Amino acid sequence: MRLLDRGFSPAPPLARLARACPQSGGVASYVGTVRSEGVLALELQHYPPLTLPGMENLAVAAVERFGLDGLLVWHRVGMLRPASPIVLAAAAARHRRQALDAVEYLMDHLKSAAWFWKRERRADGWHWIEPRAEDFSALDRWT
Amino acid sequence: MRLLDRGFSPAPPLARLARACPQSGGVASYVGTVRSEGVLALELQHYPPLTLPGMENLAVAAVERFGLDGLLVWHRVGMLRPASPIVLAAAAARHRRQALDAVEYLMDHLKSAAWFWKRERRADGWHWIEPRAEDFSALDRWT
């Protein structure tokens, strides 16, 4: 679980996770990036006393729920450029279904239950991103 | 779509896919590896006239079904060592659900509908891997 205030490349942490879990059948991952169409910059705000503990609770819940051998979530904060990675979620498990489901679970919860606020700069200025109704319905799948 | 008769690292093709699809919201992936517990070697046989066309048909179906911006499937054949990657499936899409579902679809179909035969060398010799019933039920989800 890491919050990073500068850019990162997903490859090294993914390789480390795979090496750390030799007993796993595989590693599933998702890398979310800043869209390039019409977006000039993205700012991610967070509230440190809540954000990191929230991510750690999420990790504990995911490991328990899916019986993971390992997982990682790296999330950017601060100012991001188009096409740069925002979030990397990855899970290692014995079977691929557990690993893929865990990544979906992590992403669903990060999207709508973690303490991040996001605004985009477009040609006409800054716009705050509202949570989407479909992000909440995505969460309902897990309850 | 590639069949490789020597080892590969998932990071370069993943990075290329992300660069090739700047309009996508993200890239989902799964890397399946040879288990290290009790497995000394893995051999993957294929039948070239069927295997690669089968993977290409699968790719076309996945792009259409999930509206992908891009995808890749790299699959090893031949003799593999413990912990080395067997398969990399990755998909780039506007929304994460499409990308993650596409990876699951690709893996489900590769596991039980693609033309590969697998045997493991353990302490007591070589063992052919039978298809598992749960691989077939995984396929049923998509019909």
Next chain:
Amino acid sequence: MSVRVLFLGPLRDLAGRGESEFVSASGDLDWPELLAVLESQVTPALADAVRDLRVKLAINGAVVADREAVVVRDGDEIALLPPVSGG
């Protein structure tokens, strides 16, 4: 007493700043009193936005379950948390 209030996400734009320090001669503040401080010392638009029930409140890093029942004491850090949009 003095309290620090943090404005997260879109509330930052309404407040025109990321945080404020409020000093008052009176004692602890309850929820209506806190809203009154925001209204008079920042802007009424901010107080209105905070009245939205989706805006959550954290005191010293812990989210408050019932914000109507809150009591703000000297030295507290209050974070005003609008609906998130992460990932």
Next chain:
Amino acid sequence: MSVRVLFLGPLRDLAGRGESEFVSASGDLDWPELLAVLESQVTPALADAVRDLRVKLAINGAVVADREAVVVRDGDEIALLPPVSGG
């Protein structure tokens, strides 16, 4: 006529080789005749394994829908495909 038969996966172990070339003085082979060739020129165990309905047949790279109706001609490549175990 002559045909090439490929043994995939576990069938390779039963056949003791990856492929065989069969030469015969007779003409085209139907399915029972092909099984008879496998039984007499390779091993009965292989013919038994191939009788399993899950074993598919490809002729010249195309999977055959109804293997009972197959006709094998001079120069054909026959692949015997047991259930797969990929990924």
